[in-house]
Amino acid sequence: MKMTTDVLIIGAGIIGAACAEALAARGVQVTIIEQDAIGSGATAAGMGHLVVMDDNAAELALSSYSLSLWREFVGTAPGKHEYSRCGTIWVAADDEEMDAARAKGDVLSSHGIECSLLGAAGLYEREPALRPGLAGGLLVSGDGLVYPPKSARIMLERAMANGTQLVMGKVSALLDGGVLLADGRELRAATVVLACGSRSAALLPELPVVPKKGHVAITDRYPGFIRHQLVELGYIKSAHASSGESVAFNLQPRPTGQILIGSSRQFGTEDLSVEPAMMKRMLRHAAGFTPALAGLNLLRCWTGMRAASPDGLPLVGPHPGRPGLWLATGHEGLGITTSLATAHLLASQLLNDRPAIAAEPYLPARFAALASHQNEHGGVQ
Numbered sequence: 001m002k003m004t005t006d007v008l009i010i011g012a013g014i015i016g017a018a019c020a021e022a023l024a025a026r027g028v029q030v031t032i033i034e035q036d037a038i039g040s041g042a043t044a045a046g047m048g049h050l051v052v053m054d055d056n057a058a059e060l061a062l063s064s065y066s067l068s069l070w071r072e073f074v075g076t077a078p079g080k081h082e083y084s085r086c087g088t089i090w091v092a093a094d095d096e097e098m099d100a101a102r103a104k105g106d107v108l109s110s111h112g113i114e115c116s117l118l119g120a121a122g123l124y125e126r127e128p129a130l131r132p133g134l135a136g137g138l139l140v141s142g143d144g145l146v147y148p149p150k151s152a153r154i155m156l157e158r159a160m161a162n163g164t165q166l167v168m169g170k171v172s173a174l175l176d177g178g179v180l181l182a183d184g185r186e187l188r189a190a191t192v193v194l195a196c197g198s199r200s201a202a203l204l205p206e207l208p209v210v211p212k213k214g215h216v217a218i219t220d221r222y223p224g225f226i227r228h229q230l231v232e233l234g235y236i237k238s239a240h241a242s243s244g245e246s247v248a249f250n251l252q253p254r255p256t257g258q259i260l261i262g263s264s265r266q267f268g269t270e271d272l273s274v275e276p277a278m279m280k281r282m283l284r285h286a287a288g289f290t291p292a293l294a295g296l297n298l299l300r301c302w303t304g305m306r307a308a309s310p311d312g313l314p315l316v317g318p319h320p321g322r323p324g325l326w327l328a329t330g331h332e333g334l335g336i337t338t339s340l341a342t343a344h345l346l347a348s349q350l351l352n353d354r355p356a357i358a359a360e361p362y363l364p365a366r367f368a369a370l371a372s373h374q375n376e377h378g379g380v381q
C-alpha cells in the first residue's frame, strides 16, 4: 500500500501532536504515524510542569513564548488539560542560593516575566511543609502544569478535526520522500518530520540525541500539602549535567490533591525499569526538603526517557543534509512546556512565514554531525 500526503509526522507524542495541530490549522494535509498509544512515550512519563527556564537566552525565549501559547490554549478548556496555574517556587537553601534566586529574578523581570523574591517568612507562609532553616526563594507566578498525555490527545483531536490522518504503525526506515513501515507499507510525502523523542536516533543514526532516564513517583491524595511546584535551585546544576547520575527536589501539587515527586537523571541506559536504589535516593532527597512527605502513601512510580541534545536545546527545522527531512526532537526535560512554540516554529519555517521568535538557535544545522552528513555524502542520503 502506498499513500501520499503533504507532511508525514513520525511520532504522536506531545511534539508530533502539536506540530500536526499547527500545520493542519494552516490547511496542510498531515498524516501522523504512531507505533503505540498517543502520548505514551516521554509525554506520559513527564511531570507536565509548564516552566520558564532561563539557562540561556534561547531557552528563555522558547519557554516563555511557549508558556504564553499554553495559557491561550488551555484558556478555552483548562479542566480538560487538568491545568493549574500553580506557579513555581525556586527554593533557596542558603545565602548563596538566595543570590542565585535574586539573579534569576532580575533576568526574568527584565523579560517581563512576573516573579517575586521571597524571604524565609514569605516562603513558609506559602509552603509550611518545607523544612525549617531554608533561606527563601523566587516565586514565578505564571508557571503552571497540565496532564501531558491528555493535552497531546486534545492537540491530535484538533488536528484530526482539520483533516489530519492518524496511521498506527512502526516506521522502520526513512526513505527518500517518505517512510517504510515495519509491516511493509510505504507512505510518501514531500516533507517528513521526525518527532520520535528519545527514539529519534534509531531512525537517524547521525542525530546527536541520546536518552536521559528519569524517575517519578506519585502519592495518594493530600490536598493542600503543598500549593506551588517546588524546585530546589540546585536543580539547575543537575538538570543540565551531560553525564553521570543525579537527583533533584521537584515536587508538584496535582489538581487531584496528589503529590508528584521528581526527579532523577541518568545517562547510558535505555532500560525503562524502575531502579529501587535510584528511587530511594530521589525520595530521600525530596523528604529532606519536605519531611512530612516520608509519611505519605506512595501509589505508583515510573520512569521515562528524555531526548537530550548536546547543548540542551531542541532541534527544530530542516536536516541540513537530507532534503525533505525535518526534525522536531531533542526537547530534554522541557518538551511539554516547549511543544507549542516548537510547533509554531516548525509550521512557520515550513510555510515560509516569519516566526514570532527567532528560529536560528534551534536549527539542526548547528550540529556538525548533521552538517557533515551533507559534506560526506554530497547531499541526499
Ligand SMILES: Cc1cc2nc3c(=O)[nH]c(=O)nc-3n(C[C@H](O)[C@H](O)[C@H](O)COP(=O)(O)OP(=O)(O)OC[C@H]3O[C@@H](n4cnc5c(N)ncnc54)[C@H](O)[C@@H]3O)c2cc1C
Residues within 6 Å of the ligand: 010, 011, 012, 013, 014, 015, 016, 033, 034, 035, 036, 037, 038, 039, 040, 041, 042, 043, 044, 045, 046, 047, 048, 049, 050, 051, 169, 170, 171, 172, 195, 196, 197, 198, 199, 200, 203, 213, 214, 215, 216, 262, 263, 303, 304, 305, 306, 307, 328, 329, 330, 331, 332, 333, 334, 335, 336, 337, 338
Ligand atoms: C521523568 C520526566 C519528567 C519530565 N518532566 C517534564 C516537565 O515537568 N515539564 C516539561 O516541559 N517536560 C518534562 N519532561 C520532558 C517531556 O516529557 C518531553 O520533552 C516530551 O514529552 C517529549 O515529547 P516527544 O513527543 O518529543 O516524545 P515522546 O513523548 O517520547 O513521543 C515520541 C513518540 O514517537 C513514537 N515513536 C518512536 N519511534 C517510532 C517509530 N519508529 N514509528 C512510529 N512511532 C514512533 C513513540 O511511540 C512516542 O509516542 C519530562 C520528561 C521525563 C522523562
